[in-house]
Amino acid sequence: MPISLLVEGLSAKRGEDLIFHDISFVLTAGEALVVTGPNGSGKSTLLRVLAGLLAAQSGRVLLDGISSEIGHPREFCHYLGHRNAMKRELTVEENLSFWKSFMGDSPGGAGIGIEEAAEALGLGGISHLPFGYLSAGQQRRMAMAKLLVAYRPIWLLDEPTAALDASADRLFATLVTRHLGAGGIVVAATHQPLGVEARELRMTGFAGVAGEVGH
Amino acid sequence: MTSLFLRDLKLAMRAGGGALIGVLFFMTVVAVVPFAVGPDLNLLSRIGPAILWIGALLASLLGLDRLFQAEREDGSLDLMLMQETPLVLTVLMKCLAHWTATGLPLVIASPLLGLFMNMKELAIGATMLTLLAGTPAITLIGAAGAAVAVTLPRGGLLVSILVLPLTVPVLIFGVSAAYAAVEDPAPFLPPFLILIAITLFFAVIGPLSAALALRAASD
Amino acid sequence: MSENSLSIRKFSDLANPTRFLGLAGRVLPWLVGLTVVLFAIGLYLSFTTEGDYQQGETVRIMYVHVPAAWLSMMCYTVMAVSALGTLVWRHPLADVSARAAAPIGASFTFLALVTGSLWGKPMWGTWWVWDARLTSVFVLFLMYLGLIALNRAMDDPGKAAKVSAILILVGFVNIPIIKFSVEWWNTLHQPASVLRLGGSAIDPEFLWPLLVMAVAFTLLFFALHIAAMRNEIWRRRVTSMRRQAARAAGREA
Numbered sequence: 262m263p264i265s266l267l268v269e270g271l272s273a274k275r276g277e278d279l280i281f282h283d284i285s286f287v288l289t290a291g292e293a294l295v296v297t298g299p300n301g302s303g304k305s306t307l308l309r310v311l312a313g314l315l316a317a318q319s320g321r322v323l324l325d326g327i328s329s330e331i332g333h334p335r336e337f338c339h340y341l342g343h344r345n346a347m348k349r350e351l352t353v354e355e356n357l358s359f360w361k362s363f364m365g366d367s368p369g370g371a372g373i374g375i376e377e378a379a380e381a382l383g384l385g386g387i388s389h390l391p392f393g394y395l396s397a398g399q400q401r402r403m404a405m406a407k408l409l410v411a412y413r414p415i416w417l418l419d420e421p422t423a424a425l426d427a428s429a430d431r432l433f434a435t436l437v438t439r440h441l442g443a444g445g446i447v448v449a450a451t452h453q454p455l456g457v458e459a460r461e462l463r464m465t466g467f468a469g470v471a472g473e474v475g476h
Numbered sequence: 477m478t479s480l481f482l483r484d485l486k487l488a489m490r491a492g493g494g495a496l497i498g499v500l501f502f503m504t505v506v507a508v509v510p511f512a513v514g515p516d517l518n519l520l521s522r523i524g525p526a527i528l529w530i531g532a533l534l535a536s537l538l539g540l541d542r543l544f545q546a547e548r549e550d551g552s553l554d555l556m557l558m559q560e561t562p563l564v565l566t567v568l569m570k571c572l573a574h575w576t577a578t579g580l581p582l583v584i585a586s587p588l589l590g591l592f593m594n595m596k597e598l599a600i601g602a603t604m605l606t607l608l609a610g611t612p613a614i615t616l617i618g619a620a621g622a623a624v625a626v627t628l629p630r631g632g633l634l635v636s637i638l639v640l641p642l643t644v645p646v647l648i649f650g651v652s653a654a655y656a657a658v659e660d661p662a663p664f665l666p667p668f669l670i671l672i673a674i675t676l677f678f679a680v681i682g683p684l685s686a687a688l689a690l691r692a693a694s695d
Numbered sequence: 696m697s698e699n700s701l702s703i704r705k706f707s708d709l710a711n712p713t714r715f716l717g718l719a720g721r722v723l724p725w726l727v728g729l730t731v732v733l734f735a736i737g738l739y740l741s742f743t744t745e746g747d748y749q750q751g752e753t754v755r756i757m758y759v760h761v762p763a764a765w766l767s768m769m770c771y772t773v774m775a776v777s778a779l780g781t782l783v784w785r786h787p788l789a790d791v792s793a794r795a796a797a798p799i800g801a802s803f804t805f806l807a808l809v810t811g812s813l814w815g816k817p818m819w820g821t822w823w824v825w826d827a828r829l830t831s832v833f834v835l836f837l838m839y840l841g842l843i844a845l846n847r848a849m850d851d852p853g854k855a856a857k858v859s860a861i862l863i864l865v866g867f868v869n870i871p872i873i874k875f876s877v878e879w880w881n882t883l884h885q886p887a888s889v890l891r892l893g894g895s896a897i898d899p900e901f902l903w904p905l906l907v908m909a910v911a912f913t914l915l916f917f918a919l920h921i922a923a924m925r926n927e928i929w930r931r932r933v934t935s936m937r938r939q940a941a942r943a944a945g946r947e948a
């Protein structure tokens with residue numbers, strides 16, 4: 262049974278401020294949602310609530326179509342935040358193989374090898390170098406390789422392509438497309454077009470307004 | 477889980493890691509004491525176990541604040557919070573790695589410093605044994621303090637202030653067990669067993685409270 | 696071309712790491728060979744001379760202990776000169792020299808401390824006394840370890856060079872003060888020192904092996920130092936090549 266992500270009446274606060282209010286959507290396997298909106302409209306907050314890193318004020322996040330018993334939907338999610346979650350002192354290979362074995366795979370898929378993942382992001386052959394040696398764009402791409410080495414059906418991406426150049430952007434778009442094609446779900450907060458067929462959720466300060474926009 | 481242990485160990489050994497610094501601090505603190513109390517060998521051998529324990533306590537607190545802060549700064553903590561693996565286990569593993577990298581070297585260095593303090597072989601052995609049993613407790617309860625202070629910009633000092641009072645029982649039973657081994661009337665085993673009990677107790681409440689604090693601090 | 700500027704050019708030629716590597720490759724085998732020969736002679740003399748009537752066989756530790764202690768100080772002097780080289784003349788090899796010398800100095804100091812301690816056990820009946828001389832060497836050892844830790848903590852060698860050079864010089868200025876205050880502290884507490892090695896009153900029977908060993912240790916230091924500097928230069932080249940590789944990988948994609 263294909264997986265689907267249900268969000269019902271979600272609202273969240275940061276401190277005393279209500280950031281967004283009553284957001285609902287359903288994403289089924291193979292669908293992507295692009296969250297847009299001006300700075301401070303709550304895109305990152307929404308993603309962090311979906312990732313289970315922030316408690317929702319009200320509403321809930323559900324997963325449908327998972328056969329096994331689950332503790333929390335976050336266990337089925339990859340979260341790529343602003344920070345790369347990689348150690349500068351360790352080599353790329355050490356970083357990735359740590360996350361691969363620490364995260365493990367969600368049921369229904371398997372992560373690919375480390376060198377293969379680096380290859381997929383156009384950075385084959387340098388995984389023996391310390392992560393700190395890489396440029397900002399390369400570091401970002403290696404952080405994306407995490408998405409590939411451990412399998413998760415849902416990708417939550419916060420400004421994934423901010424530090425990337427045009428060619429890396431396209432590369433990433435193909436990865437996202439491939440993930441969707443394999444029955445995955447992607448939620449991305451971004452200013453730039455992601456380059457894939459996606460629905461759009463425009464955050465307008467308080468409430469999110471859902472709309473269908475094809476690219 | 478072993479991969480987390482190995483990663484943290486590697487990080488501690490790599491450039492800028494805390495493993496070397498802790499032992500150095502320990503040596504320096506212990507070496508400075510005779511300058512204050514004088515080079516009287518009898519006096520030094522009498523206060524030796526206490527000095528070693530205080531040095532080890534302070535050295536164990538060193539670098540504890542980075543336990544979770546470093547993970548938070550680069551975003552790794554977010555991913556650790558999201559996994560199926562219970563957070564308590566992750567915290568426990570990080571504590572073990574931290575102790576292996578910073579606490580164990582202190583235990584290994586302690587006999588050498590015992591010689592500087594003119595301690596007898598028996599006293600050195602007893603102190604080493606109590607340090608081996610007691611320093612994990614400091615790391616484990618320290619993890620709770622480190623987790624509470626994880627979001628604070630200058631958490632380092634605060635962690636020491638928060639954790640030091642909590643380590644008082646460790647110090648009391650560690651030092652008294654070490655003394656009991658040397659001085660005849662007092663039995664060694666009761667304080668030593670209490671010390672082990674404290675360590676085991678802290679192995680439960682330390683990671684549990686640290687995990688709770690990390691979840692609460694996540695924003 | 697005056698002779699002065701020629702010698703300056705020679706000096707800056709040596710500053711070129713590639714030239715240094717070439718020179719080191721030629722000098723090192725000779726230096727190592729000479730060191731081995733001197734050690735063979737020195738150790739032979741050390742073990743064939745008669746033992747002291749008072750100290751017995753333990754006196755032979757002196758042949759290792761005294762040269763090691765002397766090198767622990769000389770190495771710091773070499774580092775201080777290198778630090779000056781970094782800060783004043785901006786000599787490109789100076790910080791390589793300072794960085795390479797620190798672990799060697801720490802090793803010799805450690806050797807001096809261990810042999811002193813081994814010697815102390817039969818002499819004083821305890822492994823360690825807070826004798827002024829031993830204590831100063833111990834403080835020196837801690838300073839070495841601090842410098843090594845500082846070097847390890849910074850991954851940019853250029854930045855680390857200046858900072859550790861400053862620390863080396865501060866330490867160097869402080870050494871006499873430390874030595875003086877330790878002696879003052881010591882005499883304050885215990886009136887008579889336990890043991891005094893009678894400086895010039897030493898018997899020529901002991902003097903010869905000691906001198907040979909001292910020269911052998913000094914040569915050993917220079918051999919190790921040059922080899923360590925060579926390794927440091929190579930290490931930096933490997934690092935910069937790896938950084939270049941990282942940059943190149945970005946461009947291809």
